[in-house]
Amino acid sequence: MSRVFRLYGSFCATHPWEVIVAVVTLTTCLLTVDQKKEPPAQPCPGCFEEQFKAVDVIVMTVIRCLAILYSSHQFRNLQKLGSKYILGLAGLFIVFSSFVFTSTVLNFLQIDLVDLKDALFFFLLLIDLSKAATLAQFALTASSQEEISSKIARGMSVLGPTITLDTVVETLVIGVGTLSGVHRLEMLSYFACLSVLVNYVIFMTFYPACLSLMLELARISNFYGEKQPIVSKMLLEENEKANPAVQRVKLIMSIGLTAVHVHSRWFVKDESTDSEIITNTDHQNCAEDSVYGYLMKQFALSADHIVILILVVTLIIKFIFFENDDHLKQAIDDEPPHVLKRQKCITKAESINEEKEVQTNDEEIESLDETNTRNLEECLQIYRSDGASKLSDKEVILLIDTKHLPAYNLEKAVKNQERGVKIRRQLIQSLAKCESAFLNLPYKHYDYSKVMGACCENVIGYIPVPLGVAGPLVLDGKQYYIPMSTTEGCLIASANRGCRAVEHCGIKSRIVSDGMTRGPVVRFNSITKASEVTLWLEKPENFLKVKENFDSTSRFARLSRITSRVAGRYLFLRFVAETGDAMGMNMLSKGTEKALFFVQRFFPEMEILSLSGNYCADKKPAAVNWVEGRGKSVVCEAIVSGDVVSSVLKSSTQVLVDLNTSKNMIGSAMAGSIGGFNAHAANIVTAIFIATGQDPAQNIASSNCITIMEPWGDNGQDLYVSCTMPSIEIGTIGGGTILPAQSACLDMLGVRGPNEESPGANSKQLARIVCATVLAGELSLMAALATGQLVKSHLKYNRSYSEKDSQDCCKT
Ligand SMILES: CC(C)(COP(=O)([O-])OP(=O)([O-])OC[C@H]1O[C@@H](n2cnc3c(N)ncnc32)[C@H](O)[C@@H]1OP(=O)([O-])[O-])[C@@H](O)C(=O)NCCC(=O)NCCSC(=O)C[C@@](C)(O)CC(=O)[O-]
Numbered sequence: 001m002s003r004v005f006r007l008y009g010s011f012c013a014t015h016p017w018e019v020i021v022a023v024v025t026l027t028t029c030l031l032t033v034d035q036k037k038e039p040p041a042q043p044c045p046g047c048f049e050e051q052f053k054a055v056d057v058i059v060m061t062v063i064r065c066l067a068i069l070y071s072s073h074q075f076r077n078l079q080k081l082g083s084k085y086i087l088g089l090a091g092l093f094i095v096f097s098s099f100v101f102t103s104t105v106l107n108f109l110q111i112d113l114v115d116l117k118d119a120l121f122f123f124l125l126l127i128d129l130s131k132a133a134t135l136a137q138f139a140l141t142a143s144s145q146e147e148i149s150s151k152i153a154r155g156m157s158v159l160g161p162t163i164t165l166d167t168v169v170e171t172l173v174i175g176v177g178t179l180s181g182v183h184r185l186e187m188l189s190y191f192a193c194l195s196v197l198v199n200y201v202i203f204m205t206f207y208p209a210c211l212s213l214m215l216e217l218a219r220i221s222n223f224y225g226e227k228q229p230i231v232s233k234m235l236l237e238e239n240e241k242a243n244p245a246v247q248r249v250k251l252i253m254s255i256g257l258t259a260v261h262v263h264s265r266w267f268v269k270d271e272s273t274d275s276e277i278i279t280n281t282d283h284q285n286c287a288e289d290s291v292y293g294y295l296m297k298q299f300a301l302s303a304d305h306i307v308i309l310i311l312v313v314t315l316i317i318k319f320i321f322f323e324n325d326d327h328l329k330q331a332i333d334d335e336p337p338h339v340l341k342r343q344k345c346i347t348k349a350e351s352i353n354e355e356k357e358v359q360t361n362d363e364e365i366e367s368l369d370e371t372n373t374r375n376l377e378e379c380l381q382i383y384r385s386d387g388a389s390k391l392s393d394k395e396v397i398l399l400i401d402t403k404h405l406p407a408y409n410l411e412k413a414v415k416n417q418e419r420g421v422k423i424r425r426q427l428i429q430s431l432a433k434c435e436s437a438f439l440n441l442p443y444k445h446y447d448y449s450k451v452m453g454a455c456c457e458n459v460i461g462y463i464p465v466p467l468g469v470a471g472p473l474v475l476d477g478k479q480y481y482i483p484m485s486t487t488e489g490c491l492i493a494s495a496n497r498g499c500r501a502v503e504h505c506g507i508k509s510r511i512v513s514d515g516m517t518r519g520p521v522v523r524f525n526s527i528t529k530a531s532e533v534t535l536w537l538e539k540p541e542n543f544l545k546v547k548e549n550f551d552s553t554s555r556f557a558r559l560s561r562i563t564s565r566v567a568g569r570y571l572f573l574r575f576v577a578e579t580g581d582a583m584g585m586n587m588l589s590k591g592t593e594k595a596l597f598f599v600q601r602f603f604p605e606m607e608i609l610s611l612s613g614n615y616c617a618d619k620k621p622a623a624v625n626w627v628e629g630r631g632k633s634v635v636c637e638a639i640v641s642g643d644v645v646s647s648v649l650k651s652s653t654q655v656l657v658d659l660n661t662s663k664n665m666i667g668s669a670m671a672g673s674i675g676g677f678n679a680h681a682a683n684i685v686t687a688i689f690i691a692t693g694q695d696p697a698q699n700i701a702s703s704n705c706i707t708i709m710e711p712w713g714d715n716g717q718d719l720y721v722s723c724t725m726p727s728i729e730i731g732t733i734g735g736g737t738i739l740p741a742q743s744a745c746l747d748m749l750g751v752r753g754p755n756e757e758s759p760g761a762n763s764k765q766l767a768r769i770v771c772a773t774v775l776a777g778e779l780s781l782m783a784a785l786a787t788g789q790l791v792k793s794h795l796k797y798n799r800s801y802s803e804k805d806s807q808d809c810c811k812t
């Protein structure tokens with residue numbers, strides 16, 4: 001079915017003129033069809049009371065009010081989509097459909113104008129603009145004319161079958177009303193059926209053709225300008241696809257209803273004709289005309305008019321005076337479609353919380369007129385006297401454009417962090433010409449106070465990364481649930497299986513050394529001086545003086561040793577210090593700088609070239625970290641029973657040991673690896689680093705690891721496994737660990753912040769957890785490789801989405 005509708009949509013979009021002319025001609029023909037008009041029945045004087053009974057008036061008033069409210073609701077929904085093109089196209093759709101509808105009703109049902117009014121309200125109630133808007137959205141995601149046609153065709157293939165079935169069902173359901181035998185109800189049902197059919201016909205013919213034509217004309221006349229319409233490229237096609245179960249139900253319903261119609265119209269025709277005659281006769285012979293009846297009619301009509309009038313006026317007043325247009329616009333500009341969507345689904349409690357949050361932000365943001373931008377002189381004057389917070393967003397951007405305000409100082413200038421971020425986004429959107437890119441980039445409801453001056457500059461939002469959990473991990477007799485943040489499907493599944501494998505035996509861990517490093521480079525006139533300084537530093541009394549200087553810069557950083565290497569007249573010093581619970585790079589830099597200045601007092605000819613001479617070595621692969629260690633040096637071991645190796649890991653000790661030797665030892669040696677004698681330590685390290693706010697660039701040395709596997713026990717059926725990681729650069733205070741979500745993950749592990757009783761205990765514990773999780777991950781991946789499971793499992797967890805997607809594409 002989808003394919004047929006796709007071809008059909010493609011035809012409409014590629015032959016717009018033909019389709020439009022055909023539809024207009026047909027409508028004109030319908031209008032000019034000569035119908036033999038029966039002379040209107042004489043008004044039956046006494047019928048007034050019958051015809052305009054209070055019930056009828058109330059029902060019709062409710063229907064009219066509903067129609068108005070529904071139309072207003074549809075209009076608001078379209079407005080939220082944020083594209084004036086969609087609004088315009090939907091408007092065109094309504095205008096043309098109502099024209100066709102009116103002419104059809106007038107010409108075929110031969111009703112008078114009073115009835116037409118009712119008919120039009122029915123039309124409004126039954127028109128579904130969301131589908132028209134969705135088709136327009138499909139078209140607007142196109143970037144070329146050819147693409148417009150194919151996008152419309154795609155839209156038709158997705159929407160066509162659903163709309164067709166819906167139309168059939170609706171017509172049949174409403175059509176039941178035409179069998180009721182009650183004249184008024186029958187008439188209204190005819191109106192409703194006709195509304196549904198006209199909507200369908202226009203949607204299937206005139207609308208796609210017109211859509212294609214309008215977008216083509218807009219493109220030719222460069223109507224978009226440089227800006228593309230704000231429509232997410234990721235139109236949620238999935239949401240538009242019909243639920244097959246619901247489709248089946250509708251199909252069954254329509255078959256049943258068709259049977260009802262056939263039966264009622266063919267077999268009961270005579271009966272109904274008779275009853276109709278009788279009804280008409282009765283109707284004509286009804287009560288006499290009376291002044292009272294006439295007044296009743298007038299009164300009833302006036303009352304319902306008044307109700308509708310009040311409703312319309314209320315909606316207009318509400319829209320004009322009480323709805324903050326800017327707020328709406330901002331919602332359109334700022335919120336990605338999925339956020340808007342999510343907002344619909346949030347529970348009451350969540351919505352109350354969000355409201356509170358929004359209020360807090362809004363309270364801070366003063367309401368500023370964004371429509372009238374003052375000139376530069378005025379803005380500068382206000383900026384200098386009262387600050388940028390008194391300026392509108394556009395005015396702030398004007399100051400940035402004219403170089404009176406650096407964009408990176410926005411938050412300070414407007415004295416509101418979220419507003420600063422918002423304005424920077426607007427600025428970058430227009431500079432980088434990438435409006436639509438920002439639709440899916442969130443920035444709201446984030447605690448920027450923790451970011452500014454600590455974690456990030458020039459902020460334009462935040463990147464949500466999925467967070468999973470592996471565990472329980474039994475480490476040193478305690479259970480841990482490990483938060484891991486990754487986009488690699490299958491990784492957490494693997495770590496989880498590893499945790500499961502060591503659940504009974506548990507993992508044992510030890511910290512073998514602790515010391516962050518900073519390695520400056522200094523230069524002398526000759527090799528003599530360079531080696532003299534080396535010897536000077538080795539003397540304990542000199543080291544103690546240097547240490548005193550170093551240690552004075554922090555309450556926690558404590559210099560433990562300085563190693564040095566001479567290269568010609570260059571001297572490389574490696575300052576090693578414990579840094580409590582912090583990862584310690586800032587602390588090391590601060591202490592090293594002071595210590596170097598102290599040494600320079602004794603060797604004034606010493607030229608300090610750089611505080612970091614790459615002998616640290618920070619964020620670069622280097623043997624020094626592997627050999628001497630950096631940060632926390634950790635070792636973990638576990639003895640997994642043969643049963644578990646076969647039941648959980650689906651492998652055997654012998655196979656795993658053999659693979660570990662060939663892959664992690666010989667393979668890595670052949671590759672010339674330094675510290676890479678493992679299968680995927682970096683995977684686990686990075687996922688935990690991102691979740692717990694570590695410096696992600698430090699995954700380089702932190703992932704250094706050697707995994708050793710040996711047969712264990714009397715018959716060698718059990719598996720001994722150990723992971724040695726000499727350079728885990730990690731902390732529980734400072735850097736990204738202070739961010740709310742990241743510190744929540746540290747909390748999960750019971751290691752958030754500084755350890756007051758024993759500084760350094762938290763960061764050491766976190767390092768143990770990382771190493772133990774690496775061990776679990778190693779077991780699982782090695783087993784998957786040994787059993788040839790790798791590709792299968794990754795296709796399952798890494799590719800399920802795209803596989804499904806491509807299957808769907810192939811089907812349609
Ligand atoms: C911080 C600066 C840039 C100041 O540098 P500065 O020259 O004092 O700054 P300025 O105020 O004179 O401004 C100069 C320009 O810098 C930019 N700028 C200035 N401030 C900001 C700001 N707040 N936000 C955004 N941009 C800023 C901006 O472009 C500005 O131009 P303008 O627009 O004003 O004409 C400079 O001192 C610097 O680059 N420092 C180095 C910091 C760095 O690279 N850190 C990386 C981490 S270190 C590490 O992780 C690895 C390590 C070190 O261990 C590796 C190793 O072993 O070597």
Ligand SMILES: NC(=O)C1=CN([C@@H]2O[C@H](COP(=O)(O)OP(=O)(O)OC[C@H]3O[C@@H](n4cnc5c(N)ncnc54)[C@H](OP(=O)(O)O)[C@@H]3O)[C@@H](O)[C@H]2O)C=CC1
Binds near residue numbers: 736
């Ligand atoms: N500067 C550089 O060269 C590099 C910097 N970085 C960045 O440095 C940041 C991390 O630096 P780092 O030094 O770890 O953190 P911080 O710069 O945040 O320093 C830690 C702070 O916490 C205080 N503190 C309180 N309680 C404790 C405790 N129990 N243990 C340790 N410190 C405690 C320290 O006090 P006190 O002041 O007394 O020491 C210090 O002020 C990260 O953002 C990282 O990305 C990364 C690489 C290189």
